[in-house]
Amino acid sequence: MTKISPLSGFPEFLSEGRIIEQCVIDTVRRIFELHGFASLETRSVEPLDQLLRKGEIDKEVYVLRRLRAGEDDADSGLGLHYDLTVPFARYVLQHAGQLDFPLRRYQIQRAWRGERPQEGRYREFTQADIDIVGRDRLSLHHDAEIALVISEVFAALPIPRATLHINNRKLAEGFYVGVGATDPAAALRAIDKLDKIGEDKVAELLVEDAGLDAKGADRCLELAKISTPDASFADAVRALGVVNPLLDEGLDELVQVVEQVAEQMEGRQSGAIVADMKIARGLDYYTGTVYETQLEGFESLGSICSGGRYDSLASDGRNTYPGVGISFGISRLLVPLVASGRVVASRSVPTCVLVAVTDEADRSASEAVATALRGRGISTEVAPDAAKFGKQIRHADRRGIPYVWFPDSSSVKDIRSGDQVDADPQTWAPPEADARPQVMLAPDNEEQQP
Amino acid sequence: MTKISPLSGFPEFLSEGRIIEQCVIDTVRRIFELHGFASLETRSVEPLDQLLRKGEIDKEVYVLRRLRAGEDDADSGLGLHYDLTVPFARYVLQHAGQLDFPLRRYQIQRAWRGERPQEGRYREFTQADIDIVGRDRLSLHHDAEIALVISEVFAALPIPRATLHINNRKLAEGFYVGVGATDPAAALRAIDKLDKIGEDKVAELLVEDAGLDAKGADRCLELAKISTPDASFADAVRALGVVNPLLDEGLDELVQVVEQVAEQMEGRQSGAIVADMKIARGLDYYTGTVYETQLEGFESLGSICSGGRYDSLASDGRNTYPGVGISFGISRLLVPLVASGRVVASRSVPTCVLVAVTDEADRSASEAVATALRGRGISTEVAPDAAKFGKQIRHADRRGIPYVWFPDSSSVKDIRSGDQVDADPQTWAPPEADARPQVMLAPDNEEQQP
Numbered sequence: 001m002t003k004i005s006p007l008s009g010f011p012e013f014l015s016e017g018r019i020i021e022q023c024v025i026d027t028v029r030r031i032f033e034l035h036g037f038a039s040l041e042t043r044s045v046e047p048l049d050q051l052l053r054k055g056e057i058d059k060e061v062y063v064l065r066r067l068r069a070g071e072d073d074a075d076s077g078l079g080l081h082y083d084l085t086v087p088f089a090r091y092v093l094q095h096a097g098q099l100d101f102p103l104r105r106y107q108i109q110r111a112w113r114g115e116r117p118q119e120g121r122y123r124e125f126t127q128a129d130i131d132i133v134g135r136d137r138l139s140l141h142h143d144a145e146i147a148l149v150i151s152e153v154f155a156a157l158p159i160p161r162a163t164l165h166i167n168n169r170k171l172a173e174g175f176y177v178g179v180g181a182t183d184p185a186a187a188l189r190a191i192d193k194l195d196k197i198g199e200d201k202v203a204e205l206l207v208e209d210a211g212l213d214a215k216g217a218d219r220c221l222e223l224a225k226i227s228t229p230d231a232s233f234a235d236a237v238r239a240l241g242v243v244n245p246l247l248d249e250g251l252d253e254l255v256q257v258v259e260q261v262a263e264q265m266e267g268r269q270s271g272a273i274v275a276d277m278k279i280a281r282g283l284d285y286y287t288g289t290v291y292e293t294q295l296e297g298f299e300s301l302g303s304i305c306s307g308g309r310y311d312s313l314a315s316d317g318r319n320t321y322p323g324v325g326i327s328f329g330i331s332r333l334l335v336p337l338v339a340s341g342r343v344v345a346s347r348s349v350p351t352c353v354l355v356a357v358t359d360e361a362d363r364s365a366s367e368a369v370a371t372a373l374r375g376r377g378i379s380t381e382v383a384p385d386a387a388k389f390g391k392q393i394r395h396a397d398r399r400g401i402p403y404v405w406f407p408d409s410s411s412v413k414d415i416r417s418g419d420q421v422d423a424d425p426q427t428w429a430p431p432e433a434d435a436r437p438q439v440m441l442a443p444d445n446e447e448q449q450p
Numbered sequence: 451m452t453k454i455s456p457l458s459g460f461p462e463f464l465s466e467g468r469i470i471e472q473c474v475i476d477t478v479r480r481i482f483e484l485h486g487f488a489s490l491e492t493r494s495v496e497p498l499d500q501l502l503r504k505g506e507i508d509k510e511v512y513v514l515r516r517l518r519a520g521e522d523d524a525d526s527g528l529g530l531h532y533d534l535t536v537p538f539a540r541y542v543l544q545h546a547g548q549l550d551f552p553l554r555r556y557q558i559q560r561a562w563r564g565e566r567p568q569e570g571r572y573r574e575f576t577q578a579d580i581d582i583v584g585r586d587r588l589s590l591h592h593d594a595e596i597a598l599v600i601s602e603v604f605a606a607l608p609i610p611r612a613t614l615h616i617n618n619r620k621l622a623e624g625f626y627v628g629v630g631a632t633d634p635a636a637a638l639r640a641i642d643k644l645d646k647i648g649e650d651k652v653a654e655l656l657v658e659d660a661g662l663d664a665k666g667a668d669r670c671l672e673l674a675k676i677s678t679p680d681a682s683f684a685d686a687v688r689a690l691g692v693v694n695p696l697l698d699e700g701l702d703e704l705v706q707v708v709e710q711v712a713e714q715m716e717g718r719q720s721g722a723i724v725a726d727m728k729i730a731r732g733l734d735y736y737t738g739t740v741y742e743t744q745l746e747g748f749e750s751l752g753s754i755c756s757g758g759r760y761d762s763l764a765s766d767g768r769n770t771y772p773g774v775g776i777s778f779g780i781s782r783l784l785v786p787l788v789a790s791g792r793v794v795a796s797r798s799v800p801t802c803v804l805v806a807v808t809d810e811a812d813r814s815a816s817e818a819v820a821t822a823l824r825g826r827g828i829s830t831e832v833a834p835d836a837a838k839f840g841k842q843i844r845h846a847d848r849r850g851i852p853y854v855w856f857p858d859s860s861s862v863k864d865i866r867s868g869d870q871v872d873a874d875p876q877t878w879a880p881p882e883a884d885a886r887p888q889v890m891l892a893p894d895n896e897e898q899q900p
Contacts, residue, residue, distance in 0.1 A: 004544040010493035036801035036831035043460040064512040066564035094454040114516040351486035381486035
C-alpha cells in the first residue's frame with residue numbers, strides 16, 4: 001500500500017482544524033443573520049458562458065466532463081464557480097421578479113480555481129460573502145453598514161487583530177486624472193502592486209502605463225501614503241492641491257462612510273477601520289467604496305476580506321442592480337492560522353462526557369446515563385468496550401474528552417485534574433467552558449520551538 | 451435579455467427553502483454532535499483511480515478539466531466525489547496514524563453524479579453521513595447506536611413520519627443459500643427490486659439469475675414479507691424451516707440490534723423502527739446490518755436514508771477498518787418536501803425587527819435601536835430609506851418580518867395583528883416563536899388547490 005499524499009491546493013482540516021472552522025463559520029453566520037442577511041446557497045456550477053462573461057480571463061475555470069459519456073457530449077458546458085459573485089448575479093437576474101430589494105444575502109460556500117497553488121491561494125476554498133443589492137439605486141449608508149458588519153465579525157472571531165482598509169475608486173481615479181493620468185485604470189493597477197514591488201517600480205509603471213510624468217507619479221505615491229483612522233484624510237488629500245470633480249465626489253463619499261462608521265462604532269466591540277488611499281483592488285469592477293483587510297502578523301497573506309461598491313452587479317435590460325459587498329476568505333484566513341498553531345481548539349471532538357462501561361452486560365446502565373445527559377444538551381458517548389477503566393480513561397484522554405462518568409459509583413471524574421465527585425445524570429452539568437470545544441487565539445510566541 | 455432557466459438536476463432553494471434546509475442541517479448536526487460524532491469535511495475531488503475503485507461503474511463521475519491548460523495537461527486526473535464514503539475511506543487511510551478508533555465522524559457535504567436527473571436523483575445534492583469505524587474490529591452494539599441516532603434525528607425534524615427498516619445481509623444470504631440459491635448476491639439484487647417490479651418478475655429473476663427453483667423463489671418471497679416492530683421476526687423466519695449457519699448468525703445479530711434499539715428507545719422521542727426482511731441494498735457492499743428509510747406519503751422517493759455494516763471500509767495491508775454508518779439524503783428529502791409545500795417556514799429572512807427611519811438625518815437614532823436589539827440577540831435591520839411609514843411597513847411585510855420599531859414614539863408594532871406597544875430597546879423581546887424563523891410540517895391536504 002503506497003502512502004496517500006494530500007493534493008496540492010486542496011486543503012483539508014483534521015478534526016481540530018475542522019472544529020475551528022465550524023466555530024468561525026458559526027460566528028460569521030450568527031452576526032450576518034443578526035443584521036438581517038438571509039442565507040443563500042447556489043449550485044456549484046454555472047454555464048461556461050456565464051463564467052467567462054466580463055472577460056474573466058485571469059480566473060482558471062474547472063470545466064466538468066462526464067467520464068462515461070460519448071466523446072461528443074462529454075463536455076457538459078458547465079464549470080465550477082470561481083467566486084460567489086457570478087452565481088449571485090445570475091440568481092438575482094433569474095429570480096428578480098420574486099425578490100425584494102434592497103436584497104440582503106450572505107453566502108458561505110466553496111469555490112474552485114484551477115490556478116497554480118501558492119501561499120494563501122487554493123484550488124478549492126471556502127468564502128463567506130455578504131452583499132446588499134438594490135434595484136436601480138442603493139443608498140450610500142449601506143457602504144458603511146457592510147464595513148460595520150464585517151468589523152463586528154472580526155471582533156467576535158478568535159483571530160489576530162484584523163484592520164479593514166477603506167478607499168474610494170472615484171477619489172483615486174479622479175486624483176490620477178487630476179495629476180495627468182491618461183489611463184487611470186492602469187494607474188489603479190500600478191498602485192495595487194505597491195506592497196509587492198515597491199515605490200520605485202510602481203513609479204515606473206505609472207509613467208509607462210498610465211501616461212503620467214515623473215511629478216504626477218510622485219503625487220500618486222504621496223496620495224497612497226495617506227491613511228487615517230477618521231475623516232481627517234480629506235484635508236491631507238486636499239492639501240496635495242489636486243482639483244477634479246470625480247475626486248471631490250469620491251472624497252465626499254468616503255468622508256460620509258468613514259464618519260458613519262465612526263459614529264456607530266462608538267462603544268461597540270469592533271475591529272479596527274482606517275481610510276487608506278493606497279487600496280485599489282486593481283482588477284475588480286468596483287465603482288466607489290473599496291475594502292481590503294490586513295491581518296496582524298499575517299500581512300504576507302494579502303487581503304483576507306475584500307470587496308466594494310459596484311454600480312451594476314447585473315442588468316436585465318429593464319433594471320440594473322447596484323450593490324455593495326465583501327468577500328471573506330475563510331480558507332485563506334484559517335489554513336495558515338491552523339497550520340501555524342495560532343488558533344487552537346480545547347478538544348478535537350464535540351464530546352464532553354465519556355460514560356464508562358463496567359461490564360458488557362451492564363451497557364444499558366451506561367446508555368441510560370448518556371441518554372439523560374444528552375437530554376440536557378451535554379454531548380456524551382458511551383465507551384466502545386468494557387475494557388479496564390484505565391484504558392477507557394485513556395480513550396477519553398486521547399480525544400480530549402474532559403469527563404469520564406462511572407455509572408457503578410454514580411460519579412464523574414475530571415480526567416485533567418483527577419477530581420472525582422458524586423453526580424446525578426439528571427442534574428450534573430459541566431462548567432460552561434467545558435460544555436463544548438472552545439476555540440482560542442494562542443499567544444504569538446516567536447521563540448516557540450518548532 | 452433571454453430568460454435564465456434553472457439547470458436540470460442542480461436544485462437551488464429560494465430563501466424560504468434555504469431556511470428550511472438550514473433548520474434541517476442544524477438539527478442533524480446538533481444530534482450527531484450530542485452523540486459525540488465529530489464533523490469532517492473532505493475536499494470535493496478525489497483522484498479518478500480512487501473514485502473508480504471497486505468497479506463503481508454505476509456512478510457517473512464528473513471529471514475536472516482546466517479550461518485554459520494546454521491540450522496535453524487539461525485533464526486534471528481529478529473527479530468530483532459521488533458520495534461521502536469514498537473520500538472518508540481515503541481520509542482514514544491517509545491519517546490512520548493520527549486517528550483514534552473507534553472513529554466517530556459525521557460529514558454533511560455536497561456530492562455530484564453526472565447521471566440523467568429523475569425524481570429524487572440530482573446531479574448535485576447534499577448528504578449527511580455518520581459512520582463509526584474501528585481498527586480491525588467493531589462491536590455490534592454500534593449497529594444499534596446508528597439506528598438510534600438517526601431515528602432521534604427523524605423525530606426532531608419537521609418532516610412526515612420516517613420509518614427505519616433494518617435487515618441483515620447474513621440473514622438474507624444464508625436464507626437464500628439455504629433454499630438452494632447458487633448466486634445469493636443475484637438473489638439480493640432481485641429482492642431489492644420488489645417494490646419496483648413486483649413479486650412475479652422478482653420470482654422470475656430469482657430463478658433465472660440466482661439459480662433457484664420455483665419453490666425456492668417462493669420461499670424467498672415469503673421471507674421478504676416478514677416485517678415486525680420487535681424481535682418476533684426471528685420466530686417467523688425460523689417457522690419457514692430453512693437451516694443455514696450464516697442465516698443463524700444473521701438472525702442472531704438482527705435480534706440483538708432490534709432488542710438493543712427497543713430497550714433504549716423506551717420513553718424516548720424517536721422515529722419508528724422495524725425489522726424488515728425485504729431490505730437488501732442490492733448493489734452496495736454491506737456485510738451485515740442494512741438500513742433503509744421510508745417517508746410516509748413520499749414512498750415513491752425510495753429510501754431517503756440508507757446504510758449498513760461493512761467489514762472493511764478500507765484496508766492498508768496491515769489493518770482493516772470495519773464500520774457501520776448511514777447516509778441521509780438531505781436534497782432527496784427536502785427538494786420534494788419544499789416544492790410540495792409540506793414543509794414551510796414562518797418567514798424567509800432571519801430578521802425579527804425592522805427599525806423604521808423617520809428622516810435620513812435621524813438614521814443614527816434608528817441605528818442605535820438596532821444595535822441595542824442585536825446586542826440581545828434579536829435579528830434587526832434598519833429601513834433602507836426614510837420613506838412613508840406605510841411603505842416601510844410594506845417592505846417588512848413582504849419579507850415576513852413580524853415587527854416594525856418606531857424610534858420617535860419608542861414603540862413597536864406587530865404588523866400581523868396591528869398591535870402597537872411602547873417599548874425600550876434595552877428590555878423588549880419578541881415571543882420565543884418570533885425570535886427566529888420557525889419551520890413546520892404543513893397538514894397533508896390532498897384537496898388543496900394546486
